[in-house]
Structures are given as C-alpha cells and as structure tokens.
Amino acid sequence: MTGHSLVVVLRAAWERRSRQNGAVRVLVVEDEVALADAVVRGLEAEGFEATAVHDGLEGLELARTGGFDLMVLDIMLPGMNGYKVCRTLRDEEVWTPILMLTAKDGEYDEAEALDTGADDFLSKPFSFVVLVARLRALARRRSDANLQPLEFDDLVLEPVSRTVRRGETAIPLSPREFALLEALMRHVGEVVAKTDLLDRVWGEDFEGDPNVVEVYIGYLRRKIDRPFGRNDLETVRGEGYRFGAVSPAAS
C-alpha cells in the first residue's frame, strides 16, 4: 500500500518537475508492454514526454494527479477497464484529454468511447503517424482552449463536457460541428473569415474543398437555429460568417 502510494507520489513529483520544460506530457495506459514501449519511444522521438503504465488502476491514480496533458487509454486493461477509468476521471472532474484505443472486436465500439467522455478514439491496429497527429490536435485544442462556458442568449456551449444546449434543449453536435460553433462563439458579433474557420476547425494542412465550411455552416443552422426559429448564424457575403450579430432582444 505505502510502496504503491510512494510510487505515485514520486511519479507525480517527477511530472511536476517536467511540467516546467514545456514538452507535452502523455500518459500511456496500455497492458501490452511491447506496444506501450514502442509508443513511448516513438512519442519521445517526436518530442513528447511519455510515461507508460500497464494497469487500469495505476493509470487512474496517475491521471488523478493532474500531471499529464494528454492520456492514451486502452480499453482492455487489467485492474480496471478503460471505459471505467475514463468515466471515473470525468466524474471526478479530471478533464485531461483522453484518446481511447479501441479494438474492433465487436464488443465495444467507438460511440461508446465518446459516451464515456473520451475526446477521441483510434482503433487498433493504428498507424503511429495518425496517433501523433491526433495527439497534436488534442494538445492544440486544449492548450488554447478557454474552459469557461460560452453563452449567447439562451445558447450555451460547454467546452469541458463538449455539450451544447439551447435553453433546456440539449443539441447533439458532431465533433466537427462543435469545433465550428466554438470557433464562431469565441468571436460573437465579429465576422470570421472562411479561411480562418478552415484553419481552426479542419487544420492548417487541410487539402480538401474549402467550401466544406459552407456545408457545415448549413448543418449547424439546421441544428442550433432553424428548429428554434432563430437566425444567430449569419453569412456575410464576400467576408465570412458572423455569429450573434443581431442583438438577442431583437429576435
């Protein structure tokens, strides 16, 4: 008991120390030792600071210290499974971004992973390149994220629990729709250019058709505005999009 706690305390101390040198700290919870080691070595080569544990309970205790910026969590784990670890952390209001590793074995699926409060998922076998890209995206999203709820009139966006509601009505949004609304709600009343939205929501390396922004604006309108008879999300011809230009009282 004491030995175990000591390990935790020491690890936490080490984490606090490494916090200062700026690297993104990743906790890898994966029981397959060879895989975990490979991931840790790879992440370190990519400039992350990675720590691996092979047991769900141990992973939970380390994550609770808050000493990590990101967490890679396997589902099938000894001690406590990944879903439980994730749910427990979220229940305790630990909001470290979690990327879940799912296996397509039919028993679990990705929707379930997101339901337990994970921020992203990747199914095994995965490409290391993709893992790194996803972790970078998660780190970026969190580092500049203001965790305060965004509100406009009766529309509320919670960055922490990633939920949106209008009045009492919860509005389920896809991750992309959520990111788009978040980007717009951080600049209420301002015109945001299409290219800015593209960079922020789809990433700077986006190579698809830029008109995708319009399509997603359409999706969003159909979810947050039209069912409520609102018109908060406006197209400013030739410039971009504006959220909440009309004063709430006027609608």
Place this chain on the structure above:
Amino acid sequence: MSAPPTGPLTVPERGGRLVALVESVRVRLTFAVSVIFAGALTLASFGLVRQVEGALVNDVKVRNDTVAQALARELAAGNPDILTSADPSQVASGMDRSEAEAIRQGLNESIVYASGPGSAVVSPSTNIFEKIRQVITGEAVPLFSKALPSQIDDQDYVVSRVKVQTVQGDLVLHVASSLEPINRTVDRVQRALFFAVPALVGAVAILAWMMTGRALRPVSAITARARAITSTTLDQRVPEPRSDDEIGQLARTMNAMLDRLESASERQKRFVSDASHELRSPVSSIRLQVETALMHPEQADWEAVGRTVLAEDQRLAGLVDNLLALARIEEGQRGPQSEVDLDDIVHDQLARPLSVAIDRSGVLAGRVYGVRDELTSVVRNLLDNAERHAASAVKVSLSTVGPWVRFCVEDDGPGVEPNLRDKVFERFARLQEARSRDAGGAGLGLALTKRIVETHSGRIFIEDSPLGGAAFVVELPSAELPADDDESVG
C-alpha cells in the same frame, strides 16, 4: 459392423419406441377420431332408442284415449250394448271413421274393463249373482269377452281411464295396452345398435388409420432422408410429394433451405481457402524478409526490410479488418447506425502514410446515415485499391448532389475492362494481366465494399477516369435535406 446393443440398452430403446408410437401423429389422430366418433354415435343411439320408445308409447296412449272416450260417450248416451257387441263401431251412434278404426284396432290389442259401483250395468255376465258379487267386491269387469290378466299396473301397461255416470252409480272405463310389443321393438333396435356402433367405429378407425398413413407417408420419407443428410452430403434433397398440400410445401421449403445451406457451405469453403491463402502470403513475406536479413545482418538493408514489413503489415491489418467486417455483416451483427460524415472518414484515411500523391481538392462534404466502421471500410478499401493500381496519381472527390452523396476514387492505372467491371466485385476475384495478385489482388476489399454500399441502400460502379485509369464511384443516400437557403460566401 458393431454388435447389436444388448442387455440394458434394449430396454430404454423399446420404451422409446412405445413412447414414439403413442406420440406418433398417426396413432393420435386415429385414436382421437375413433373416440369422438364412438362418443357421438353412442349418444345418438341412446337418443334414438328413447325417441322410438316415446313415439310408440304415445301412439298407444292416444289410441287408448280415443277408445275410452268413444265408449264412454256411447255409454253416457244410453247405449250399453256397445260394450258387448263384436264390432262396436257398427252399433255406435255418432262415431267417425278414425274413431271406429281406433276402436277396431284397440279392441284387438287392448284389454277393456270397467270398475266402480256402476259396473254391474255393463257386466256382460248374465248371472245376476255374479253381477252383484262383482259390484260388492269392486272387482274389475272385463268387457268384450276378454280375460283379465292377473295384474295390470302402469309399469307394464299403458292405461287410459274415463269416468262415466250411470243410473246404478259411477263407473270407470279402463283401456289397457301391454307395453310388451313396444319393449320388444325397442329391444330389437337396441340389439341392432349394440352391434352396429362398434362396427362403424371400427370402420372409421381403419379408414382414419389408412388415410393418415397415406398422408404421412411422405413425412416418413422426408424424415429418413433428412436424417441421412450431413454437412458432407448437402447435395442430397428430400423427396417432394406431388401434392401441393402442407407436406408438399414442407418438402419444397426444406429443399429450398438445403439449397441455401449447400451454397452457403460452398461459399464458406471457398472463402476459408481464399482467406487463408490471402493471409498466408503477407505472413510468409514478412518472415522471409526478416529471416534473410538476420542471416547476414551486416549486409542487410534494414530500412528496406522495415518498409516491406510495414507494407505487409498494413495489408494484413486491412485483410483482418475486412474479414471481421464481412463476418459481422454475414451474421447480421452490425454496429449501431448514426449520422456519419464521410468527409471526416476520408480525411482520416488520408492522414496515414501513402505511397502516391493523392489529389483531395474535390473532397467537400457528405453526411450519410449508417454504420461508421463499415463506411470506413468502404473508404479505406477504395483508397487501398487506387493506391495499388495507380501509376502516380489518385484523385478523391466527395460531394452531395441532391439526395445523393457521391464518393469517387480515380487513378491513372491501367483501368478495368468494361466486361470485367462486375467481376472485380467478386470475392477474391482474380483478374489476369494488370490487376494481378502481384499488386495485392482485389482480395476481399471490393466485394466487401459492394456489400456494405448495398446494405446502406447505395450503389457502386466503375467508370473511366479522365486520369486514364478506373474511377470507382459510390453513391449513398444523403442524410441531409438538400440545402435550400444556405447562401455562399463567394
């Protein structure tokens, strides 16, 4: 041949046969028909006997009443001679034909007598003492010179009585008919029924036994054949009776089922052999590469080995994914359906390392309703396929056109001959020349892709690409209504 079972083994066997016999449809049906028929017939017989008896008794009673009333009327009219005459209808004053007939018959079969104080008046005896004695003792006076039986009671006789007033006092006229002829008739009917009912029941039982036997004979034949059909003799079929009844339908249905089983088993066998072949080749390629490199580690090009192993591993992973997805679809055990953004899947799939440059400028958006994992397989397989066959360029496009989401993957490879375009979507299709195994083979990917697209109510087809190779086009129903009022930023 093994020895026949002996000793304790035969006992349950025989018990089982008995149970089987009792439980046989034929036995039960015959038994049920016989019991029901016997019950109904017995009830009907009892009813018939009672009806006959009642009708006969009633006839006699009516006749006796008629006789008694006619005689009494004559008597009251002061015509005592009627009681002594040989043919009373001749003497009678106001008697109609039916009454006369009833009297004539009644006097033949019935006994008429009088009792009471007034009976001396009608006594046929000429001896005055005899008359007095009859009046004093109250003895019944027989009329029409008939002898009185020793005892007349209501059990054995049907008796009609009429009271008549005479100057000497009241007298009662009795007309009694013995029940014996009626009982004899009833007895005869009963005896006849006693033999006829079991005979009829027996006949019905035999008929039922024969008919059910004939109707069920095909069932036994089907059972025997079905028992003989095993996984290795799936080419056999149960005999089909010519009739179009339930049993004929059963046999045809069973044969249709056997058809499906046989083709499923065929497919399964072919699938297992193809899949194992397909799995074995990357595994042996990995082993060979690593083994030869380890034999002379100092000479090995480790980077090349790594790249080959990685490529083979990707091939393996894709195959395992496809096999799993296919198994799940075949079992009807699919993941949950939801709104899926195909553009997200496409961008995800394009994020991994690729061997050719992929033009993705045509990737707009497309939201469909379906199973995310399966749709991911579609995108991955089409990209893999294009990557394998492209010379240097692949173009991916995605857009929503009206109610359809159109996803298209083009390459500048050799393309697919128009007459082979359907064949490409067969499992482990092996097209010669350009699209050969060397390039990875079509394997399962395209077959699975087609299957998934079809379960999502979409379609997949091949066109010629402006790039020079093949264009694989997938069209799926859009989950979004066509945009109507979303203006463009321009």
